[in-house]
Amino acid sequence: MTDMEEQQDVPEPLPEPLVEVRLREYLAANDAEGLFDLLDPLALSEALREILQLTPDERDRLLTLIPAELAAELIEEAPSELAAELVERLELETAVEIIDELDSDVQADVIGEMDEEDAEAILAGMDAEDAADVRRLAAYAEDTAGALMIAEAFTFSETDTVGNVLRRMVSEDDDFERYRGQHPYVLNAANQPIGVVSLRGLLTAKRSHKLTEIMVEPMTVTADLPLDQLRDIFDAYPFLGVPVVESEGQLVGVVSRSAVDEAALERAESESLRMQGVMGEEVRSMPLFLRSRRRLAWLSANIVLNVIAASVISAYEETLAAVIAIAIFLPMVSDMSGCSGNQAVAVTMRELSLGLVRPVDALRVWLKEVSVGVINGLVLGLLIGVVAWIWKGNVFLGLVIGLALSFNTIIAVSIGGVVPLLLRRIGQDPAVASGPLLTTITDMAGFFLVLSLATLFMPLLV
């Protein structure tokens, strides 16, 4: 249901190095038209990449010079946190102009990432009604229908006719994109959606027909419905959008299929980052100290866990002194077990996101993983055992290292599969905490197994 008159072939971008040079030339000359002609044919991701190469001051000037519409497209292409950072630096008037061009859900995302002071200033500069929409959307919990919906709905009253709809579709063609393919919803006097009109209905009915004669009952979702359930709904039905209602049934917005798809992708990407210890939406154009501080926060917690694990080694210094070759294999056993455990973590995280496993299934997952752990533990233990035997010429050393890795693989794999479920159950973020927790456990168990087995076999090792 969108206007297609701007359709064209995919434009050819300029050769790469030229863009950056020319951007700076046009900026130096305050040539707004030149900037537009340069950036407009680029894919948004390319244009954004080029802009991020500029200094912050250059970026500010660029976003101020180009038309607010193009600036808004670039802002929308950026992850919310980066988008907020780009807009916050601008003059208030320019910032408001750009924010005005965004859909209400993006407005809420971007303004939600700003300092309270900046956010308030921008909201005060916006149209009062739009600002109220943003405040309303920003109040909903992340990744719920309320937070993902747009406030703009294509609505009609019980007394409207087919002709009213057709006239609005023809006249509001600019606003139409904002509705993202919504069907017309019919609201009663209490603002509750009581019907939805299909395209077929519109095309076959007479213009004088009332919408109430051809509408069907709409599916609705409540504003607190979480992302996973929204995905289930859009998987099961071919709708492009579903109206969102508050507890009393009043319409508050419309959540679109594409907003749900995008939120699922963002969640997956942010989860992948958190699993590697990166909090927030870090991109390299962000200030150095912010990036550094965020990464350190996670690393510092990790250092404490590492010290705890290492204390196990400390308890066996005598054994180590007697069989120094053990020190070669300690990091190997701990690293290999960590890898095996992380594979199990990854599979559980994916099954969680597909809805194929729930926290209550922990025991079932544990049993499934133990089997994999036993097989892989045997194979890896045998491999490393033979390596140790041949390398150091002592079959008992091979036995100690091999046995330790075998047992520790079983521990790592079975714990790795279950850890994300237990963390989710106690309300912790499995993406952040699974890795460090697993690694600490498998490090401790690995060090203990190698060193206690070595103590046991001591006379045979020296």
Add this chain to the structure above:
Amino acid sequence: MTDMEEQQDVPEPLPEPLVEVRLREYLAANDAEGLFDLLDPLALSEALREILQLTPDERDRLLTLIPAELAAELIEEAPSELAAELVERLELETAVEIIDELDSDVQADVIGEMDEEDAEAILAGMDAEDAADVRRLAAYAEDTAGALMIAEAFTFSETDTVGNVLRRMVSEDDDFERYRGQHPYVLNAANQPIGVVSLRGLLTAKRSHKLTEIMVEPMTVTADLPLDQLRDIFDAYPFLGVPVVESEGQLVGVVSRSAVDEAALERAESESLRMQGVMGEEVRSMPLFLRSRRRLAWLSANIVLNVIAASVISAYEETLAAVIAIAIFLPMVSDMSGCSGNQAVAVTMRELSLGLVRPVDALRVWLKEVSVGVINGLVLGLLIGVVAWIWKGNVFLGLVIGLALSFNTIIAVSIGGVVPLLLRRIGQDPAVASGPLLTTITDMAGFFLVLSLATLFMPLLV
């Protein structure tokens, strides 16, 4: 543009444990209707989860008993590899019936994951034209417009009128879902798309008007256009679908916004799995030995890399024997550096997927990461140095460990940021190879730094 007469409120599912028990009851009684009534109100992800708890034989009987339409919805909800596994086990006739219900892009995905023999048997059982579509779609490279498109297009000829379109929209309501909100495309005699008709055009024109009078020039993409560029196009334009053409400009299908969004999500999830060493779309209902073998393939390569890294320790056995406390800190330095490096890998992987960085930007990324490495290296080195000093009561031990971790953090972070770019450049998968490569380098560097510094300071350490 979809039929909405089945709209309804989100149904309430049954209490959890009941579903599994009842599924088995109905299966035992061959009660197809009972199965349908039980599964139909569930979200597809829940229904799939319940089915995966059954034994393979029970699953086969269930998928055979329920209507092919519901079975197809469940198959579509499953990742392609699992979907192929579920369908392959069925009687040929049932398998064909279920595959027939799927859209052509999903057919190609699922059949593409099957053994060649099973795939051929199913294709032979299908309608010849549909089978040809599947073969055609399956021939395109993964994550290109050709592989993501559906073969079904809503097309008209140059002589068709507005009335022709309206009549087909009204009569083909069942097929209509398959078009996923496509606009009508006008083809010339050579099967090239020469126009697209907007909804506004349809609603305002007379029925007798020729489509050629109201159509606008369509944007088209070639079948080999990769996913990232498709995302750029759908980011920049509000279209729900774009026609896909072959080199001569003939229409071969239509790629929809939702297919592109889903492919992007699947790619992100599969990348996240590969980064943790899980190849393929593992879910726990897959055969044990398949899961075990796939995980082992990655782990075995890793064990070799670990041995290479450990050989550095082996070269310094004398130093270790003299200062046994060093052995406590070796795994700590290697683990912490690995974590720091993986953070940088994760940020680069994300910037790659957002299109904010390209392989040629390696130097720029390296410079950005060195700064983070220096700050975090100083902080972490200081922390671990103080810990080592206090723990072992030797300030020089603290100095050795602290210096080693500082330098190794700088190495890990700067290499971590660049490794995915270099791997991409030489055509390797950065998700699979970045972690092991980085860990091996940082392990070797870490061991070397700790042990060579310890050798240097030896007189002060004992």
